[in-house]
Amino acid sequence: MSGGLGVLLSPVILFFVLGASAAFARSDLSIPEAIAKGLSLYLMAAIGLKGGVQVAEAGFTADMAAAAAAGLVLSCLIPLPAYLALRRFGRLNAVNAAAVAAHYGSVSVVTFVTGVEVLDSGGLPPAGYMVAVLALMETPAIIVGLMLARRGATGVEAQPRGALLHETLLNGSVVLLTGSFVIGLIAGKDGYAPIAPVFDTAFRGILCLFLLDMGLVAARRLRDARALTWRTAILAVVFPVVNGTVGVLVGVWAGLDTGSAAALGILAASASYIAVPAAMRLALPQADPGLYLSMSLAVTFPFNITLGIPLYTALATALS
């Protein structure tokens, strides 16, 4: 049960399924928002620290630069074909298509964290620097998305660029991830040891509780998703499969180890639901939040957590 679909029976995933089932059955189970936010901050700090400590151990390598470059390129380029597919097949207007495309170029921290858990327990731990790649991939897609919107639609106001860039780069999740990564780098294995019980030993258990909440959130959104058509729902499954495959291929081609290539696939496949929606609400108010949150959170996220991660992992294993 160590690999493949056996993963679906690990408590981490089962708690996600429990949350989703409770929401579909219209149970009043709910996790206070402050707790959910607290758990998500914990996960970011923990994954950042872990990555930093690992890089402190392994040192800077050529792999790292390759992975960073690959991540940046993927984040910038994925929105382009996504935009076209959303306009043609998805029948969205230019603003909505651009906003959704930005989400798919960016990444989801929780999908990554869950993927790392699965890879770790399958004996394929990705390299620590993948956390830095994650942080690098969060924001470029936003800028690409806004450029697409301005091209495709008239009447998209010239936003105060500086303000938006500031808000995006200093988004809380980016800062916490990067900051914790640097702290891990400075502290190293010895400095990390006394705080490891909280950030390492407790990690999986806390991930269970957080995914319980994410299951509730994703399923409630799917239930109330008026904005979702069958066309956009299909794209919300096709995008992760295609982007995940491309991500794995690029990773293998760039010479990453199996776990890191799988992690790059997971990053490429994942869609943001923290940094990008906030930026879009500010910069593209004409875009429909119901649409982009439904696609990324209610369809793509559950798909990746349950089927996507094993898929990209299997692909990476087969190719390397």
Next chain:
Amino acid sequence: MSGGLGVLLSPVILFFVLGASAAFARSDLSIPEAIAKGLSLYLMAAIGLKGGVQVAEAGFTADMAAAAAAGLVLSCLIPLPAYLALRRFGRLNAVNAAAVAAHYGSVSVVTFVTGVEVLDSGGLPPAGYMVAVLALMETPAIIVGLMLARRGATGVEAQPRGALLHETLLNGSVVLLTGSFVIGLIAGKDGYAPIAPVFDTAFRGILCLFLLDMGLVAARRLRDARALTWRTAILAVVFPVVNGTVGVLVGVWAGLDTGSAAALGILAASASYIAVPAAMRLALPQADPGLYLSMSLAVTFPFNITLGIPLYTALATALS
């Protein structure tokens, strides 16, 4: 100090006493509601998982069916004599008597959790399936209570039955308990190991913090309890003693081991303050929440935590 009243000096109980003392002294100590809710969700997930893993180890047994049947019968029957006592001795009207009776037929998760802690540390761990019995006992008393209200009082509206049944059976605490139990069952000992640091090792410490809050809540309620007469206060002590004794007797008679019989006594003695109050507020708005919460939360709960649990444990030990 492992058994009997020595239990009263364990940190778990002392934190409860600290909370209650702070509230009586009118200290402004308080735990944010979101944290208290988070802790209670944690306890339910932890106790559910633990029970599920234990059943996965031990397999399904005849004991289990006996315990389930005993629990169901107790939950359905306890409200009947309670109702009569509340009307005659307690001098309550039919609606209030029915609402209170439902609380005593149902169960308190925190009382159970504390009882399991005490039994575990006294070397009498109850069987894992008692968690399933707990979940089974939460709701039947609600239906019995509503039937009593409709019999005894005119003008109790025919509620939308389906809606209420749905709300009751899919109450968040029932869903989380049952769901975690099933996850524990699926994951088994091996799947549980990586999340055990959070759900097992940390359990007692977190229970301390939660009981600190419960002490504050119970004592504040007792302080402000206008609705409590000396008659209802006496019943709030007599009910747990009688129901707890009956529960232990039924458990021993049904052939359960000592720990499980004590746990059945604890369940029978405990009064709900989560699932039942919410259902009563909806279905019997004429009933006074001040009354039923004061009895169950401000009198019966502290009695069980401090004196009741050692009492039922001693009884079960003596009888088996």
Next chain:
Amino acid sequence: MSGGLGVLLSPVILFFVLGASAAFARSDLSIPEAIAKGLSLYLMAAIGLKGGVQVAEAGFTADMAAAAAAGLVLSCLIPLPAYLALRRFGRLNAVNAAAVAAHYGSVSVVTFVTGVEVLDSGGLPPAGYMVAVLALMETPAIIVGLMLARRGATGVEAQPRGALLHETLLNGSVVLLTGSFVIGLIAGKDGYAPIAPVFDTAFRGILCLFLLDMGLVAARRLRDARALTWRTAILAVVFPVVNGTVGVLVGVWAGLDTGSAAALGILAASASYIAVPAAMRLALPQADPGLYLSMSLAVTFPFNITLGIPLYTALATALS
């Protein structure tokens, strides 16, 4: 890297720096208030328990009485020269000077907790009874401060004394600290063992998360501090240095071990931002909260966390 400024590179301090940097860069990183409050309650319970268990092991000693007396005297006397300095050099009116002086006579729990961490990891653990000294030092300065205000200013109303004394002595943090200390004393090492994973093993990791929040809070306050002049800013650095030095000297003179003398210095140097501001807001509404919070929280607290603690530790080591 075990002593001196190496401490500045431990994750605990680095998380504080991360929080402060994020706030200065105007990132939207923020920790929900309920979580921050929950973490602070946890830290108080943990430090109280730890102190109580240590005293239960070591027994009551003459040292303990000496430390308690020293702490009380410091808390009562520190406000007097502080008041004069604030009036003359700081150019504050009598009410503001008295309010600020009270803060410096009282203590900061988080500064103490961080100091204990640093001392522990430097091999100089302070005695368990220092937690009791901390609790003793929280409130006397408030009364001294109010007396100063009444002397120096006309029109300061005679407050309902009893009410204020009650609110101060039963301040949540005082109650929780003292209560947990007593629980630790009763439970002893054996009773503590089962809850140690939460209150001991997890302590440092959780302190990291809390200091992340404190960094955000302190830096935001510094950023928005209109009330701070360069004169008061200078005093907010001079006070901890002077009071900390006096505290260490008194501790060494009273015969405390190195760690405890350093801890007394840390207590003397620290300024309250929980018990005292609340009391001042009630009893001295004419005083400016922007002023006293800026001094204690935005200047003195970061100074102590980063430079002060190593300084007082070095001084105590040199003198004993």
Next chain:
Amino acid sequence: MTDTVSRRKIEVLVDAPLIPRVTAAAERAGVSGYTLLPALGGSGRGGRWSDDQVTGVESKVMFMTVASAEKAAALIDALAPVLESHGLLLINTAVEVVRGGKF
């Protein structure tokens, strides 16, 4: 000057378990826009309460909607049974709203 129109603001302090019933009644009365605001505690003839997420039963939430006078009257009528049975507080205020994209 930005254009404003007269409306009624209806506020109802609702027990948390009752919220689905109140929003359903609002939707039946044709009121599809509303906002829920949290409450911390209070006091009334039934004694004191404070927000309590563990038992959940004593939490209350402020249901707020801005509607035309007719819709507001329809809403009040639709809510009458639950106002009566649970003794809820309903506040009705004359307000003006700006015709953004909203009304």
Next chain:
Amino acid sequence: MTDTVSRRKIEVLVDAPLIPRVTAAAERAGVSGYTLLPALGGSGRGGRWSDDQVTGVESKVMFMTVASAEKAAALIDALAPVLESHGLLLINTAVEVVRGGKF
């Protein structure tokens, strides 16, 4: 049509440590029904604040009560000293309330 009566809604933004004093003053003025609503932050002559549960001192809460004009006037008079000393914001609005079981 459901019956409504005219009342005053009084809202006071109160520093958290002062709440017991405000509710006590309300009770002295004969106002026994009130609701407390949370606030997140704000800005005034004293600078910015935001809800802060750790130090607790800067949190503020909205005290709200609906009362007859006379009781409202009595409440405002009873609150006058603390309004003055702490410079609290008090808002007084004309509202209508539905005669549920409540008034």
Next chain:
Amino acid sequence: MTDTVSRRKIEVLVDAPLIPRVTAAAERAGVSGYTLLPALGGSGRGGRWSDDQVTGVESKVMFMTVASAEKAAALIDALAPVLESHGLLLINTAVEVVRGGKF
């Protein structure tokens, strides 16, 4: 009797990411006193939402300020673009405030 003056209460339900822009607009319009109140959820033409701190994007906050009629009008004008682009709800109510130290 305590002295009161007439003012306007302006309430705007603002998407959380937009708050800095709204407070900046208020300050430009000369409104330096305001309070932010939390909201839990709601429903409108854009569907349902509920407070969600993880993604953060759907949270909304009630911006509230009490100001003179002229300042209120200036504020509404200053907010017009963002009211328009984001379709925000703005409520304008006639209130009285007590002249504590405040106005």
